[in-house]
Amino acid sequence: MKSRINSTVIILACVGTGLFLWLLLSVSRDTFPYVRMPSTRVESHETTAVPEQKLLTETPPAYIPNTVHYVYILANTSGDFNFAFSEVLSIYGTAQHLKPDTIYLHTNAPPAALERARSGEAGKYTRLLFQVPNLAIANVEVPTHTRNGKEIHAMEHKSDFVRVKALRDYGGVYLDFDVHPLRDLKPIRESGFAAVTGRQHGGEVNSGVFMNKPHCKLIEMWADGMHDAFDGQWSTHSNGAVTTISEQLVSEPGEVLIMERQAFAPGSWGQDDTVDLLQVHDGETSALDMMDPDGNLPIFETEKITRFSAIKKNPDFADWSRTYLLHAFNHNQRDFQVHGFDRITPRYILERKSNMARAVYPVARELYQQGLIAIDDPYKFNAE
């Protein structure tokens, strides 16, 4: 009898401790969704690439893993990262909407550059980007030649080879740094398809956004075929090859799902689309003017529609209902005059007067409320 009581007490104590720890963990996660706890910070800074052997022997996952992969190659490995606010918005949008198990940054940066990135020596945005929850650094070799000896000159093309190899080995979601998640991808990742790609302007599949299980047919064919396809042109080996492979494999049950353009890349690099995305609508009230006395910026809820007749489109603004990922193609944003727009700054997003700002405002708002950005921070620190 006595021993039974003792064991009951012990079990209760264990359950109690477990509950307490679980509560503690969930509370700290909810309170600090962005700022990493010190213990995990050390841990994830140590993380490097999963050994290839381990990846190959694992049984394939049932679904596309909830890991996200970015690639950033330093042209000069003695130099520094120099991330901009727009890139911080991309990775924190990933953290907020996708809640990935791990965000991998595949890079050739040596330990010294990584250290300067974490310490703040490479700018506030670079440090912020390196503080995103669950970040892991994966060291990569940057290819200089294709398998058949053709030289790969452009950094973008080197990145193409790195990303496809990474996604072949790890599986997960690949995102360019100008892609902004607007909602969770879980329903697509867990649709049962081994790979999901999306169309862009002009009808090709976009290689700036895709997701797949490790070693699935699409990624193996692409990783192999891009060496033969490479001809030095801008996108023969990337968009070109993945378009041909995606379309071919749709005929094989479960291999590839191709999403419509609006899903991943609604705009384009063209002038009209860029102006439409970025221009400021002067008549709108700035969200900054709606700040409450406690310094809280407003939250804008999306209205849930239950009846066809209730669907009303605002002709002045884009409707992001069909968009999971907004590929903003922002390497071209300075090519034309865009009314009211100069750069992607905290103020520009927090005012919430453009399609771009409306899309990523929830991410910028969270960063602001956490005290991680200031309204008048520039688009980039220590600019070139």
Ligand SMILES: *[C@@H]1O[C@H](CO)[C@@H](O)[C@H](O)[C@H]1NC(C)=O
């Ligand atoms: C690489 O970066 C270092 C440090 O900023 C600089 O001193 C060096 O000149 C750079 N090299 C090239 C080739 O640009």
